[in-house]
Amino acid sequence: MTTATWPDHGGDAAALLKRFRLPADHPFxxxxxxxNPLGPPPWVADWLVECxxxxxxxxxxxxxxxxxxxxxxxxxxxxxxxxxxxxADAIFLAAALHTGQRGLIVTPTFGEYARAxxxxxxxxxxxxxxxxxxxxxxxxLDEPVTQADVIFLCRPNNPTGTLVSAVEIERMLSCMPTTxxxxxxxxxxxxxxxxxxxxxxxxxxxxxxxxxxxxKFYTLPGLRLxxxxxxxxxxxxxxxxxxxxxxxxxxxxxxxxxxxxxAFAQRTRQWxxxxxxRLGQALTHAGLDVVPSHSCxxxxxxxxxxCQRGLSSALxxxxxxxxxxxxxxxxxxxxLDGDWLRLAVRDGSANDRLLKVLHDCVx
Amino acid sequence: MTTATWPDHGGDAAALLKRFRLPADHPFxxxxxxxNPLGPPPWVADWLVECxxxxxxxxxxxxxxxxxxxxxxxxxxxxxxxxxxxxADAIFLAAALHTGQRGLIVTPTFGEYARAxxxxxxxxxxxxxxxxxxxxxxxxLDEPVTQADVIFLCRPNNPTGTLVSAVEIERMLSCMPTTxxxxxxxxxxxxxxxxxxxxxxxxxxxxxxxxxxxxKFYTLPGLRLxxxxxxxxxxxxxxxxxxxxxxxxxxxxxxxxxxxxxAFAQRTRQWxxxxxxRLGQALTHAGLDVVPSHSCxxxxxxxxxxCQRGLSSALxxxxxxxxxxxxxxxxxxxxLDGDWLRLAVRDGSANDRLLKVLHDCVx
Numbered sequence: 001m002t003t004a005t006w007p008d009h010g011g012d013a014a015a016l017l018k019r020f021r022l023p024a025d026h027p028f029x030x031x032x033x034x035x036n037p038l039g040p041p042p043w044v045a046d047w048l049v050e051c052x053x054x055x056x057x058x059x060x061x062x063x064x065x066x067x068x069x070x071x072x073x074x075x076x077x078x079x080x081x082x083x084x085x086x087x088a089d090a091i092f093l094a095a096a097l098h099t100g101q102r103g104l105i106v107t108p109t110f111g112e113y114a115r116a117x118x119x120x121x122x123x124x125x126x127x128x129x130x131x132x133x134x135x136x137x138x139x140x141l142d143e144p145v146t147q148a149d150v151i152f153l154c155r156p157n158n159p160t161g162t163l164v165s166a167v168e169i170e171r172m173l174s175c176m177p178t179t180x181x182x183x184x185x186x187x188x189x190x191x192x193x194x195x196x197x198x199x200x201x202x203x204x205x206x207x208x209x210x211x212x213x214x215x216k217f218y219t220l221p222g223l224r225l226x227x228x229x230x231x232x233x234x235x236x237x238x239x240x241x242x243x244x245x246x247x248x249x250x251x252x253x254x255x256x257x258x259x260x261x262x263a264f265a266q267r268t269r270q271w272x273x274x275x276x277x278r279l280g281q282a283l284t285h286a287g288l289d290v291v292p293s294h295s296c297x298x299x300x301x302x303x304x305x306x307c308q309r310g311l312s313s314a315l316x317x318x319x320x321x322x323x324x325x326x327x328x329x330x331x332x333x334x335x336l337d338g339d340w341l342r343l344a345v346r347d348g349s350a351n352d353r354l355l356k357v358l359h360d361c362v363x
Numbered sequence: 364m365t366t367a368t369w370p371d372h373g374g375d376a377a378a379l380l381k382r383f384r385l386p387a388d389h390p391f392x393x394x395x396x397x398x399n400p401l402g403p404p405p406w407v408a409d410w411l412v413e414c415x416x417x418x419x420x421x422x423x424x425x426x427x428x429x430x431x432x433x434x435x436x437x438x439x440x441x442x443x444x445x446x447x448x449x450x451a452d453a454i455f456l457a458a459a460l461h462t463g464q465r466g467l468i469v470t471p472t473f474g475e476y477a478r479a480x481x482x483x484x485x486x487x488x489x490x491x492x493x494x495x496x497x498x499x500x501x502x503x504l505d506e507p508v509t510q511a512d513v514i515f516l517c518r519p520n521n522p523t524g525t526l527v528s529a530v531e532i533e534r535m536l537s538c539m540p541t542t543x544x545x546x547x548x549x550x551x552x553x554x555x556x557x558x559x560x561x562x563x564x565x566x567x568x569x570x571x572x573x574x575x576x577x578x579k580f581y582t583l584p585g586l587r588l589x590x591x592x593x594x595x596x597x598x599x600x601x602x603x604x605x606x607x608x609x610x611x612x613x614x615x616x617x618x619x620x621x622x623x624x625x626a627f628a629q630r631t632r633q634w635x636x637x638x639x640x641r642l643g644q645a646l647t648h649a650g651l652d653v654v655p656s657h658s659c660x661x662x663x664x665x666x667x668x669x670c671q672r673g674l675s676s677a678l679x680x681x682x683x684x685x686x687x688x689x690x691x692x693x694x695x696x697x698x699l700d701g702d703w704l705r706l707a708v709r710d711g712s713a714n715d716r717l718l719k720v721l722h723d724c725v726x
Contacts (some may be wrong), residue, residue, distance in 0.1 A: 008554075012424055035422060045415050052408050057394060061375055085448055088606035096482070099462055112607065115703035119459070119604045222612030224417035224448075241482045243451035244475065248611055249585030 007147070013326055028321060030344075031354055032328035034158065035295045037346040038271055039074075041264045045255070051253045056240040057154060059249045066247075066255035070227055073259045073355060074199055075081045079232035082239055085246045086211040086224040087187045093228075094150065094183045096241040101149035106136065108335040110185065113152035122150070128335050134160040138168045139140055140230055144269050145175045150304050154185040156192045159342040161293025166196040174207040180207050181234070187213040187226070191268070191296040193276060206231045209238075217268065218258050271347065272296060279351045280347060282341070286358050287349065295319030296345045299330075306362055313341050319361040326353055376689055383681055391684060393707075394717055395627055395691035397521065397660045399554060401634055402582030414616045422612045429610075429618035433590055436622045437562055442595035446618070447598045448609045450576040450585040451475050457572060458483045458515065459547045459604040468497065470612050471523065472576040473548065475649070476515035487511070491698050497523040497662075501531045508538045517548040519555045520703040522696055524656025534598045536568040542567040543570055544597070552590070554631070557641060562592060563685035569594045569700075572601075580591040580631065581621050588708040634710065635659060642714050646706070649721050659708045662693075669725055676704050683726040686723040689715055689723040 017026055060161045060283065063083045063097075071078040084090040095103070101123035105113045106129065117124045127144055129136060134157070151172070156163040171199035173182055182205075189195055189212070201208055210229040225247065228238060276296060283290045283298055287306045291299040302311040313330075320327050328342035346349065380389055416685065426446045436543040458466070458479035466485035468476045469492065471578055480487045491509055492499060497520070508514065514535070517527040517639050536545055545568075552575070563707040564571055573592040578584040588610065591601060639659060646653045646661055650669045654662040665674040676693075683704075691705035 014423070014630070030420075035419070048415050048418075049412055055411075056398070056403055056582045057393075058584045060377070086606070086608055088608060092606045096459070099484070116606070117604075122461070146427055218424070219419045221421045221608070224608060224611045240478075241447070243455045243479070245451060245584070245587060248587045248614070251611070269481070310433055359499050 008125060016326065016329075018172060020321055022321065023287045028326045028352065029325045029353065030326050031320075031346070032342070032344065033215060033221070033327050034188065034191070034295070034344050035219045035221065036217050036268055036296070037219075037350065038264070038268050039217070041218065041258070041261050043220070044220070047254065047257060048250055054249050054253065057249070059245050059247065059252050061244055063252050066252045069256035069259055073300050074209060074229060076199060076202060076229055080202065080229055080235055081255055082228040082230075083247045083252065084226045084228060086215060086221075087185065087211055088226075089224040089246065090211045090226055090228050090238075091115045091152075091183070091185065092119065092230070092320070093238045093240050094152075094181065094211070095122060097181065097237055098150040102146055102147065103154075104148035104151045106141075106151070106153045106157075107335070108330070108333045109152070109154045110158045111334060113185075114334055115154075119244040121342060126334060129160070129162075134162050134291055134292065136162070136168060138171050141172060142175055148180060150181045150183060150208050151176075152183050152185065154187070156188050156195065156293070158188060159297065159328065159336070159340070160291045160299045161295045161297055162194060162291065163195055163294040166198055166201070170201060170205075173201065173207055175209050179208060181209055182207050183209045183211060185211045186218060187211065188295045190217040191266075191272060192294045193272060194294060194322065202229060202231065206234065209234055209272050212254070214220045214258060217357065221256075223251050223254070224248065225254065265356070267287060269344070272345070275351055278347050279345050279355075280353050282351075283358075285357065286363055298343050298345070299340050301340045302362070311362060313339055316361060317341055320357060323357045323361060325357050376695070378688065379684065381694075383684055384686065388469070391689045392713065392716065393689050393706065394683075394709070395689050395705070396578045396584070397551065397554070397579060397658070397705075397707050398582045398584065399628070399631055399659070400713065401631050402580070404581065404624050405649070406620075407581070407583070410617065414613050417612050417616065420612070422608050422610065422615050424607055426610060429615045430621055432619035435507060437592060439562060439565060439592055440595065442541055443565065443592055443598055445591040445598045445605070446610045446615065447589045447605070448547065449578065449584075449593060450574055450589040451611065452587075453574045453589055453591050453601075454515075454548065455479045455482065456604050457515075457544065457574070458485060458600045459548060460544065460600055461513040462484060465510065467507055467511035467517045468697070469514070469520075471515060471516045471693070471696045472515070472696045473521045474697060476548075476696055480515075483590055485635045490583065492523070492525075495654065497525050497654055498524070499527050501534050502594060504535060505538055505622050508535050509540070509542060513544045513546060514539075515546045515548065517550070519551050519558065519562075519656070519658040521551060521664045522660065522691065522693060522699070522703070523629045523654045524658045524660055525557060525654065526558055526657040529561055529564070532561055533564060533568075536564065539570050541569060544572055545570050546572045546574060547576040550574060550579060553580040553628075554635060554683075555657045556635060557657060569597065573584055574608075576649050577621060578617070585615075586614050586617070587611065588617065635708070636713060638707070639708050642708050642718075644704055645714075645718050646721075647716065650725055661704050661706050661708070663706060665725070666701045674725060676702055678726060680704055683720060686720045686724060688720050
């Protein structure tokens with residue numbers, strides 16, 4: 001079974017149903033997407049309806065109002081903020097800044113860093129974290145860090161859920177030449193437990209570029225909305241590679257009211273603090289190897305006892321889908337080669353349904 | 364008066380009002396944006412409202428349904444279609460394919476070709492068309508065409524409205540090495556009079572890449588929606604440079620129903636055939652130099668008699684704005700340096716209002 005036979009993106013349900021010869025209308029719950037199950041906030045639909053008439057005008061080219069709202073929320077200057085067409089857009093912009101240079105990617109991780117580096121002809125080295133815990137030994141990175149022009153690191157890491165501490169990030173930054181870039185993709189940082197902010201480091205390290213998504217926390221991935229936080233110089237350089245009007249009107253209009261909805265943010269934190277550890281423990285009890293995660297998803301594989309009974313991750317994926325649960329395969333994650341599955345933390349009853357199905361699948 | 368003191372994008376009304384010390388709430392009509400005044404089609408708002416719940420899912424990564432609808436509409440294969448985040452996105456993708464190589468831009472034209480080439484470090488030569496008619500002498504291009512890796516040409520050209528014929532395009536293609544690319548930006552082709560289609564050339568010339576916009580004709584620039592038509596190989600190469608989920612869910616969902624609305628297309632063609640020549644003649648009668656345009660906008664400047672009375676394009680822009688008409692300055696168009704203004708063709712009564720104000724401004 002080769003990588004090529006799997007869809008590039010795990011959430012491509014149609015391709016997976018076809019692969020397993022299930023009908024196109026086979027009912028399933030999506031456990032593959034790492035999205036906040038509480039969102040979108042209930043007022044969003046009405047807000048969007050009110051904004052629809054604005055689609056007949058071009059967005060204001062510099063997105064002043066949205067950038068100002070983010071700057072206030074993050075405690076940085078508006079010149080340190082760049083709005084992007086989702087988080088993926090920012091990854092490609094960061095790679096473009098280092099066309100033809102040397103890239104370092106901490107793996108296993110989101111496949112788009114490698115795709116972006118390939119598109120912009122970077123020579124890439126991978127620093128592979130070791131299964132089954134995938135912890136980062138920063139000392140082992142001291143040498144590679146000095147040799148790269150751009151480093152991609154995901155925090156918390158997709159798909160492992162592991163979290164590099166602020167101290168370790170600062171250690172890496174202090175080893176790096178000032179012309180290099182450390183791209184820390186924090187697409188899931190607002191869906192992470194015990195995560196110290198890196199924004200204070202921006203004032204001291206011009207190499208630091210933080211990528212953020214607004215569509216996972218607010219459950220609006222179809223809208224495409226993310227942003228970059230970096231030095232004003234770094235933001236200006238990234239903006240040179242960005243086509244004009246990259247962010248659609250509705251996304252830009254939503255920035256300020258989304259950030260202002262503190263009640264939604266609080267409900268989300270309460271849900272995560274309750275369900276994240278509960279699901280992790282239950283997955284372990286079900287006989288799975290579970291990578292210690294700080295975020296709203298778990299990387300898992302059948303543990304030794306289940307493996308002995310012939311249960312592979314590929315087989316588990318197929319059984320789960322037959323039972324109506326679409327998990328995320330890991331063929332498109334460098335260095336995982338499908339040996340693991342990723343499962344999203346959802347709301348309490350949805351997690352219970354997954355655990356029940358899982359129980360049937362591992363019997 | 365230097366370029367730096369003008370906003371980069373002509374439609375940045377807030378910056379222009381500030382420049383001319385007008386209040387931020389100074390009322391004006393926008394004559395700067397080249398958009399179909401008949402749109403969006405009346406059913407679009409309701410359709411978008413129905414699609415809003417889909418924003419909580421990722422778009423299907425390959426946009427199969429939208430690409431199939433475009434392929435059928437254009438008479439090409441779905442593999443020859445790439446959906447893009449507006450037309451500007453496609454320009455940057457095309458430049459990225461030729462990073463560090465030699466670019467040729469036919470000017471004066473849309474500023475984003477030069478910006479995209481600069482971002483991707485192309486060495487650019489400009490082929491400048493001559494005022495006041497800005498006609499293309501293809502014989503003069505025979506030599507430069509053989510020396511470029513990528514050529515950017517806009518058809519009809521923004522901001523002149525001039526249209527290169529299919530015969531001339533084929534002549535250029537036949538001179539080009541097969542490894543080179545001719546990017547013909549047809550963002551306004553569906554808002555052009557007497558334009559022969561270039562799609563039949565796609566079957567014979569792998570160098571040809573056509574860029575299309577769906578947001579000018581349907582008056583939805585805030586939505587961001589465009590597409591590329593090219594050989595399957597060219598489309599695959601461009602797709603490698605495109606971040607995943609580049610096109611938002613609402614834009615992707617609108618593709619098929621927009622293309623199916625033939626009544627709207629017919630109304631638009633009738634309006635254009637009526638108002639485009641009428642406005643052009645009236646602008647000439649008002650004493651302006653008017654570039655012969657095939658599209659829904661005119662490049663104009665005060666004619667000799669008005670110049671003698673001290674009326675420059677900059678002064679005319681200022682007077683028009685004072686009278687509530689926002690024209691498009693041309694400082695951001697290579698080789699025009701603000702010497703001209705661009706005026707959009709709007710509906711009959713709006714054109715009458717512009718002509719009345721213009722009459723007051725040139726007295």
